[in-house]
Amino acid sequence: MRTAARLTAVVAAGLVGGCAWLPEPPPPVPTSVVPSVAAAPPLAAAGTQLSPDGFDAAQRMAVRIRNIGCGGLSTGSGFALDEHTLVTNRHVVADSAELQLSTYDGRELAAEATSTAGLADLAVVRTVDPLPAAPQLADADPQVGDAVTVVGYPLGRQLTVTDGRIMGAVTDPLHANLGEVLVTDAPVEPGSSGSAALDAEGRVIGVVYAKNADDMSFLVPVSTLRAMLGDDTAFEPAPTCG
Template identity: 80%
Template sequence: MSGHVGRRAGRRPRGARTAPVRSALAVGVVASLLAACAALPAPPPPVPTSVVPSTAPAPTTTEAGSQLSPDGFDAAQRMAVRIRNIGCGALSTGSGFAIDEHTLVTNRHVVADSAQLELSTYDGRDVAAEAASSAALADLAVVRTVDALPSAPVLADADPAIGDAVTVVGYPLGRRLTVTDGRIMGAVTDPLNANLGEVLVTDAPVEPGSSGSAALDSSGRVIGVVYAKNATGMSFVVPVSTLRTLLADAAAFAPAPTCG
């Protein structure tokens, strides 16, 4: 796995939040990016037409094992996108989600050093990528698509509070669309780039390939973007306040680096 962390001075995200998680969540624990890497570009299994929930424990469950409402669950699977980054001699996989008909959000390290990006949706449809741009401040990227994406979620107006429910929707290991549930455990200085400021911490389980997954509240609104985890199983999320700030700044994104 590989990823590059920007060094641009950051601003602290705005939003509802209580006291930060203590440094025990990050000190002495190396956070790892969540792109799934492979030596050969063998395609993963086809995308199924149904969502397979994780076996991780969930605080509350509804249809299909998620704490999302039925409407939120349906919207979540429609907006999730699987990403295959075919580089020069290597393959990595990640996740993303639509924010409009021709734009998806993912992590910077998911799209970096690519020769070609392959995108597919929950119903097995391939979507052609047009261009990828990455942010210098946070581990975020946007990908423009030639083909229309099925659906886009609503971005939450504010960051979640500690204790709020969270559902992560993505493609761990580049395979099946999966949902995992948990809670917002707090906020901590970004363990990979202190200049970003605070990021959210959740106990919702993630795996390699989950990079770029949307973190949703119980109504299916995006409250952040998953980008890393630590050795204790805690996941790190770029908060929606940071995502909104960067999306509103035309200078925040530049063409993503390719492998040549």
């Protein structure tokens, strides 16, 4: 498939900032921190590929992430892996002094420890407080044409669900992952980095980490996620900015 040369990681610089197309540098980030607020009511399940039960499970496992770094504030998304572990992107938690986590119902969670993978744009965050629900990981990567639903917090705002199809696989154009990544036409925005990509049964088939100028989204495949989680040496404690 044709892949645009210009890509960007979809993490938002500030709550209202955008992200620059690589290789241009990102815009300046604010130096002040915007206080957390309760999440807006989640979108209804109508119009998505998920069943009502699948939608309820998806919104309960999605987590909004605010990365308070020494240079400012950025936002991303994540999803529960188990009661006290969530998955997101390495670049979402990079250079962090503090991570603020919140659920679809506005509940704040305390982060305990963060680890990042060396061979994929993945990170795991341990939480002090229990996460509402965790999804099932798919046994295998999806095929071209399979349905995909992305659940996350674009721009650090309300929970959003977008649908699309798997368009193919390509060697990671950002060189952030080892091997191939998946391409989907499911729309994402800055702040969607770390969102779960689900199949029609609500199982995780990938993790959003980037998009290109043609609005194609890129996913770390579930096979890579499973391989990283099964390797005791894959994750190391994340460095902080201060």
